Amino acid sequence: MAVETELAELVHGVGHRLRRGYGEQLGPLGMSPGQARALRMIIDSESPLKMVQLAERLKIVPRSVTSVVDALEEAGLVRREVDPASRRSTLLVTTPEGRARYEQVREARRRAAEELFSVLTPEQQDQLRELLSVVDRQPG
Protein backbone atom coordinates (compact mmCIF):
# COMPACT_ATOMS: atom_id res chain seq x y z
CA MET A 1 0.00 0.00 0.00
CA ALA A 2 1.25 3.49 -0.80
CA VAL A 3 2.59 5.47 2.12
CA GLU A 4 -0.07 8.14 1.75
CA THR A 5 -3.01 5.80 1.64
CA GLU A 6 -1.82 4.06 4.75
CA LEU A 7 -1.83 7.41 6.50
CA ALA A 8 -5.38 7.99 5.31
CA GLU A 9 -6.46 4.67 6.79
CA LEU A 10 -4.88 5.52 10.12
CA VAL A 11 -6.52 8.93 10.31
CA HIS A 12 -9.81 7.23 9.55
CA GLY A 13 -9.26 4.68 12.29
CA VAL A 14 -8.23 7.17 14.95
CA GLY A 15 -11.12 9.45 14.01
CA HIS A 16 -13.49 6.53 14.37
CA ARG A 17 -12.19 5.69 17.84
CA LEU A 18 -12.44 9.32 18.84
CA ARG A 19 -16.07 9.69 17.73
CA ARG A 20 -17.04 6.45 19.42
CA GLY A 21 -15.42 7.35 22.72
CA TYR A 22 -16.66 10.91 22.70
CA GLY A 23 -20.15 9.81 21.75
CA GLU A 24 -20.24 7.40 24.69
CA GLN A 25 -19.09 10.08 27.11
CA LEU A 26 -21.61 12.49 25.65
CA GLY A 27 -24.62 10.18 25.60
CA PRO A 28 -25.66 10.76 29.23
CA LEU A 29 -25.55 14.51 28.57
CA GLY A 30 -28.12 14.15 25.79
CA MET A 31 -25.99 15.79 23.12
CA SER A 32 -24.40 14.67 19.88
CA PRO A 33 -20.74 15.43 19.16
CA GLY A 34 -21.76 17.94 16.50
CA GLN A 35 -24.00 19.83 18.89
CA ALA A 36 -21.29 19.84 21.53
CA ARG A 37 -18.81 21.19 19.02
CA ALA A 38 -21.16 23.99 18.01
CA LEU A 39 -21.86 24.86 21.63
CA ARG A 40 -18.14 25.11 22.21
CA MET A 41 -17.66 27.47 19.27
CA ILE A 42 -20.49 29.66 20.47
CA ILE A 43 -19.19 29.85 24.02
CA ASP A 44 -15.54 30.28 23.07
CA SER A 45 -16.33 33.23 20.82
CA GLU A 46 -15.45 36.64 22.23
CA SER A 47 -18.54 38.32 20.81
CA PRO A 48 -21.92 36.76 19.92
CA LEU A 49 -21.69 34.72 16.71
CA LYS A 50 -23.99 35.03 13.72
CA MET A 51 -25.22 31.90 11.98
CA VAL A 52 -22.91 32.50 9.01
CA GLN A 53 -19.94 32.91 11.27
CA LEU A 54 -20.70 29.67 13.07
CA ALA A 55 -21.00 27.97 9.69
CA GLU A 56 -17.53 29.22 8.77
CA ARG A 57 -15.97 28.03 12.00
CA LEU A 58 -17.60 24.62 11.79
CA LYS A 59 -16.72 24.45 8.09
CA ILE A 60 -20.26 23.49 7.16
CA VAL A 61 -22.91 25.29 5.09
CA PRO A 62 -25.38 27.70 6.77
CA ARG A 63 -28.30 25.37 6.20
CA SER A 64 -26.60 22.69 8.25
CA VAL A 65 -26.01 25.15 11.07
CA THR A 66 -29.74 25.79 11.27
CA SER A 67 -30.36 22.17 12.32
CA VAL A 68 -27.60 22.15 14.90
CA VAL A 69 -28.76 25.42 16.44
CA ASP A 70 -32.39 24.23 16.39
CA ALA A 71 -31.33 21.32 18.59
CA LEU A 72 -29.32 23.50 20.96
CA GLU A 73 -32.14 26.00 21.24
CA GLU A 74 -34.72 23.28 21.83
CA ALA A 75 -32.52 21.95 24.63
CA GLY A 76 -32.46 25.45 26.13
CA LEU A 77 -28.72 25.83 25.78
CA VAL A 78 -28.61 28.76 23.37
CA ARG A 79 -31.00 31.49 22.22
CA ARG A 80 -31.38 33.17 18.85
CA GLU A 81 -31.53 36.96 19.05
CA VAL A 82 -32.10 39.46 16.30
CA ASP A 83 -28.95 41.44 15.62
CA PRO A 84 -29.73 45.06 16.59
CA ALA A 85 -27.35 46.16 13.84
CA SER A 86 -29.16 44.29 11.07
CA ARG A 87 -32.48 42.59 11.38
CA ARG A 88 -31.61 39.92 8.86
CA SER A 89 -28.81 38.59 11.06
CA THR A 90 -29.23 36.24 14.01
CA LEU A 91 -26.99 36.44 17.04
CA LEU A 92 -26.36 33.30 19.06
CA VAL A 93 -26.24 33.77 22.80
CA THR A 94 -25.78 31.08 25.42
CA THR A 95 -28.09 30.55 28.35
CA PRO A 96 -26.84 29.83 31.88
CA GLU A 97 -27.89 26.22 31.31
CA GLY A 98 -25.84 26.19 28.12
CA ARG A 99 -22.75 27.38 29.91
CA ALA A 100 -23.26 24.88 32.74
CA ARG A 101 -23.79 22.06 30.28
CA TYR A 102 -20.68 23.01 28.43
CA GLU A 103 -18.58 22.44 31.52
CA GLN A 104 -19.77 18.85 31.55
CA VAL A 105 -19.27 18.51 27.82
CA ARG A 106 -15.73 19.75 28.08
CA GLU A 107 -14.98 17.25 30.80
CA ALA A 108 -16.47 14.44 28.68
CA ARG A 109 -14.35 15.51 25.78
CA ARG A 110 -11.24 15.65 27.92
CA ARG A 111 -11.86 12.14 29.23
CA ALA A 112 -12.49 10.71 25.76
CA ALA A 113 -9.33 12.26 24.31
CA GLU A 114 -7.23 11.30 27.30
CA GLU A 115 -8.43 7.72 27.08
CA LEU A 116 -7.44 7.55 23.44
CA PHE A 117 -4.14 9.40 23.42
CA SER A 118 -2.72 8.30 26.77
CA VAL A 119 -0.88 5.45 25.02
CA LEU A 120 1.48 8.17 23.82
CA THR A 121 4.01 9.91 26.03
CA PRO A 122 3.51 13.68 26.45
CA GLU A 123 6.44 14.21 24.08
CA GLN A 124 4.86 11.99 21.45
CA GLN A 125 1.58 13.85 21.88
CA ASP A 126 3.44 17.10 21.20
CA GLN A 127 4.99 15.60 18.09
CA LEU A 128 1.66 14.31 16.86
CA ARG A 129 0.03 17.67 17.44
CA GLU A 130 2.81 19.39 15.54
CA LEU A 131 2.49 17.13 12.52
CA LEU A 132 -1.29 17.25 12.39
CA SER A 133 -1.19 21.03 12.70
CA VAL A 134 0.92 21.29 9.59
CA VAL A 135 -1.53 19.12 7.67
CA ASP A 136 -4.63 20.83 9.02
CA ARG A 137 -3.44 24.38 8.59
CA GLN A 138 -2.56 24.24 4.94
CA PRO A 139 -4.83 26.24 2.63
CA GLY A 140 -7.79 24.50 0.99
Next chain:
Amino acid sequence: MAVETELAELVHGVGHRLRRGYGEQLGPLGMSPGQARALRMIIDSESPLKMVQLAERLKIVPRSVTSVVDALEEAGLVRREVDPASRRSTLLVTTPEGRARYEQVREARRRAAEELFSVLTPEQQDQLRELLSVVDRQPG
Protein backbone atom coordinates in the same frame (compact mmCIF):
# COMPACT_ATOMS: atom_id res chain seq x y z
CA MET B 1 -7.41 24.02 25.85
CA ALA B 2 -6.17 20.72 27.20
CA VAL B 3 -3.49 19.03 25.17
CA GLU B 4 -5.66 16.02 24.47
CA THR B 5 -8.68 17.92 23.29
CA GLU B 6 -6.55 19.93 20.92
CA LEU B 7 -5.37 16.65 19.43
CA ALA B 8 -8.98 15.58 19.05
CA GLU B 9 -9.78 18.76 17.15
CA LEU B 10 -6.83 18.23 14.82
CA VAL B 11 -7.77 14.63 14.06
CA HIS B 12 -11.27 15.86 13.31
CA GLY B 13 -9.97 18.53 10.97
CA VAL B 14 -7.58 16.28 9.09
CA GLY B 15 -10.26 13.61 8.77
CA HIS B 16 -12.63 16.21 7.38
CA ARG B 17 -10.12 17.31 4.75
CA LEU B 18 -9.42 13.72 3.84
CA ARG B 19 -13.08 12.83 3.32
CA ARG B 20 -13.69 15.95 1.29
CA GLY B 21 -10.71 15.39 -1.01
CA TYR B 22 -11.35 11.67 -1.41
CA GLY B 23 -15.04 12.28 -2.06
CA GLU B 24 -14.21 14.73 -4.81
CA GLN B 25 -11.80 12.32 -6.45
CA LEU B 26 -14.34 9.55 -6.12
CA GLY B 27 -17.38 11.43 -7.43
CA PRO B 28 -16.72 10.80 -11.14
CA LEU B 29 -16.41 7.08 -10.36
CA GLY B 30 -19.91 7.00 -8.95
CA MET B 31 -18.91 5.61 -5.56
CA SER B 32 -18.99 6.83 -2.01
CA PRO B 33 -15.89 6.58 0.21
CA GLY B 34 -17.58 3.90 2.28
CA GLN B 35 -18.35 1.76 -0.75
CA ALA B 36 -14.80 2.21 -2.02
CA ARG B 37 -13.44 1.16 1.32
CA ALA B 38 -15.58 -1.98 1.38
CA LEU B 39 -14.58 -2.84 -2.18
CA ARG B 40 -10.96 -2.55 -1.16
CA MET B 41 -11.41 -4.87 1.80
CA ILE B 42 -13.16 -7.43 -0.39
CA ILE B 43 -10.48 -7.32 -3.06
CA ASP B 44 -7.54 -7.25 -0.67
CA SER B 45 -8.76 -10.32 1.16
CA GLU B 46 -6.90 -13.55 0.37
CA SER B 47 -10.03 -15.67 0.42
CA PRO B 48 -13.66 -14.63 -0.22
CA LEU B 49 -15.04 -12.66 2.72
CA LYS B 50 -18.31 -13.39 4.51
CA MET B 51 -20.58 -10.52 5.49
CA VAL B 52 -19.64 -10.84 9.17
CA GLN B 53 -15.98 -10.76 8.33
CA LEU B 54 -16.39 -7.63 6.26
CA ALA B 55 -18.30 -6.08 9.16
CA GLU B 56 -15.39 -6.85 11.48
CA ARG B 57 -12.81 -5.36 9.14
CA LEU B 58 -14.87 -2.22 8.53
CA LYS B 59 -15.65 -2.04 12.26
CA ILE B 60 -19.35 -1.61 11.61
CA VAL B 61 -22.32 -3.82 12.48
CA PRO B 62 -23.50 -6.51 10.02
CA ARG B 63 -26.72 -4.65 9.27
CA SER B 64 -24.71 -1.71 7.99
CA VAL B 65 -22.65 -3.97 5.76
CA THR B 66 -25.84 -5.14 4.06
CA SER B 67 -26.47 -1.63 2.72
CA VAL B 68 -22.93 -1.14 1.49
CA VAL B 69 -22.87 -4.50 -0.27
CA ASP B 70 -26.32 -3.84 -1.76
CA ALA B 71 -24.87 -0.76 -3.45
CA LEU B 72 -21.77 -2.56 -4.68
CA GLU B 73 -23.83 -5.44 -6.02
CA GLU B 74 -26.28 -3.12 -7.73
CA ALA B 75 -23.32 -1.41 -9.42
CA GLY B 76 -22.16 -4.82 -10.65
CA LEU B 77 -18.90 -4.66 -8.73
CA VAL B 78 -19.38 -7.61 -6.38
CA ARG B 79 -21.61 -10.68 -6.22
CA ARG B 80 -23.11 -12.48 -3.26
CA GLU B 81 -22.62 -16.24 -3.36
CA VAL B 82 -23.89 -18.87 -1.00
CA ASP B 83 -21.04 -20.41 0.98
CA PRO B 84 -20.84 -24.06 -0.08
CA ALA B 85 -19.62 -24.86 3.43
CA SER B 86 -22.64 -23.32 5.17
CA ARG B 87 -25.77 -22.15 3.50
CA ARG B 88 -26.41 -19.44 6.06
CA SER B 89 -23.18 -17.65 5.11
CA THR B 90 -22.73 -15.34 2.15
CA LEU B 91 -19.43 -15.13 0.31
CA LEU B 92 -18.50 -11.88 -1.39
CA VAL B 93 -16.77 -12.23 -4.73
CA THR B 94 -15.64 -9.44 -7.02
CA THR B 95 -16.59 -9.16 -10.67
CA PRO B 96 -14.09 -8.20 -13.39
CA GLU B 97 -15.78 -4.76 -13.42
CA GLY B 98 -15.27 -4.53 -9.68
CA ARG B 99 -11.58 -5.22 -9.98
CA ALA B 100 -11.20 -2.76 -12.85
CA ARG B 101 -13.09 -0.10 -10.93
CA TYR B 102 -10.94 -0.68 -7.94
CA GLU B 103 -7.82 0.27 -9.88
CA GLN B 104 -9.38 3.68 -10.50
CA VAL B 105 -10.52 3.96 -6.91
CA ARG B 106 -7.06 3.21 -5.63
CA GLU B 107 -5.59 5.88 -7.87
CA ALA B 108 -8.18 8.41 -6.65
CA ARG B 109 -7.36 7.54 -3.09
CA ARG B 110 -3.64 7.87 -3.72
CA ARG B 111 -4.12 11.32 -5.26
CA ALA B 112 -6.33 12.55 -2.42
CA ALA B 113 -3.91 11.38 0.27
CA GLU B 114 -0.88 12.71 -1.58
CA GLU B 115 -2.54 16.09 -1.99
CA LEU B 116 -3.21 16.27 1.73
CA PHE B 117 -0.02 14.86 3.19
CA SER B 118 2.53 16.25 0.73
CA VAL B 119 3.04 19.27 3.02
CA LEU B 120 5.01 16.86 5.18
CA THR B 121 8.45 15.53 4.29
CA PRO B 122 8.70 11.76 3.83
CA GLU B 123 10.40 11.56 7.23
CA GLN B 124 7.56 13.47 8.86
CA GLN B 125 5.06 11.20 7.15
CA ASP B 126 6.87 8.21 8.65
CA GLN B 127 6.74 9.81 12.06
CA LEU B 128 3.06 10.59 11.74
CA ARG B 129 2.30 7.05 10.64
CA GLU B 130 4.22 5.67 13.57
CA LEU B 131 2.36 7.79 16.10
CA LEU B 132 -1.07 7.16 14.63
CA SER B 133 -0.34 3.43 14.50
CA VAL B 134 0.27 3.36 18.22
CA VAL B 135 -3.02 5.13 18.85
CA ASP B 136 -5.00 3.05 16.37
CA ARG B 137 -3.64 -0.34 17.38
CA GLN B 138 -4.43 -0.17 21.05
CA PRO B 139 -7.15 -2.54 22.23
CA GLY B 140 -10.72 -1.28 22.44
Next chain:
DNA sequence: TATTGTTATACTCTATAACTATA
Protein backbone atom coordinates in the same frame (compact mmCIF):
# COMPACT_ATOMS: atom_id res chain seq x y z
C1' DT C 1 -29.60 -22.51 21.25
C1' DA C 2 -26.24 -19.83 18.55
C1' DT C 3 -24.96 -17.79 14.16
C1' DT C 4 -25.73 -15.29 9.70
C1' DG C 5 -27.93 -12.10 7.39
C1' DT C 6 -31.95 -9.33 6.52
C1' DT C 7 -36.26 -6.18 7.08
C1' DA C 8 -37.70 -2.15 9.42
C1' DT C 9 -36.55 1.98 11.44
C1' DA C 10 -33.97 5.92 13.07
C1' DC C 11 -30.27 9.24 14.14
C1' DT C 12 -26.15 12.24 12.91
C1' DC C 13 -23.83 14.96 9.74
C1' DT C 14 -23.77 17.14 5.78
C1' DA C 15 -25.25 18.93 1.11
C1' DT C 16 -27.98 21.52 -2.88
C1' DA C 17 -31.88 24.25 -4.40
C1' DA C 18 -35.47 27.40 -3.90
C1' DC C 19 -37.50 30.83 -1.17
C1' DT C 20 -38.27 34.98 2.25
C1' DA C 21 -36.91 38.96 4.51
C1' DT C 22 -33.82 42.49 4.77
C1' DA C 23 -30.20 45.61 3.20
Next chain:
DNA sequence: TATAGTTATAGAGTATAACAATA
Protein backbone atom coordinates in the same frame (compact mmCIF):
# COMPACT_ATOMS: atom_id res chain seq x y z
C1' DT D 1 -29.01 42.92 -6.52
C1' DA D 2 -26.60 40.79 -2.53
C1' DT D 3 -26.85 38.80 2.07
C1' DA D 4 -28.76 35.95 6.07
C1' DG D 5 -31.40 32.49 7.20
C1' DT D 6 -34.92 29.06 6.42
C1' DT D 7 -38.08 25.31 4.27
C1' DA D 8 -37.76 21.19 1.65
C1' DT D 9 -35.26 17.38 0.33
C1' DA D 10 -31.57 14.03 -0.05
C1' DG D 11 -27.64 10.96 0.65
C1' DA D 12 -23.79 8.84 3.39
C1' DG D 13 -22.73 6.44 7.38
C1' DT D 14 -24.01 4.23 11.14
C1' DA D 15 -26.98 2.05 14.92
C1' DT D 16 -30.65 -1.04 17.54
C1' DA D 17 -34.36 -4.44 17.47
C1' DA D 18 -36.93 -8.17 15.69
C1' DC D 19 -36.92 -11.94 12.72
C1' DA D 20 -35.94 -16.01 9.35
C1' DA D 21 -33.03 -19.49 7.91
C1' DT D 22 -29.57 -22.49 9.03
C1' DA D 23 -26.42 -24.96 11.99
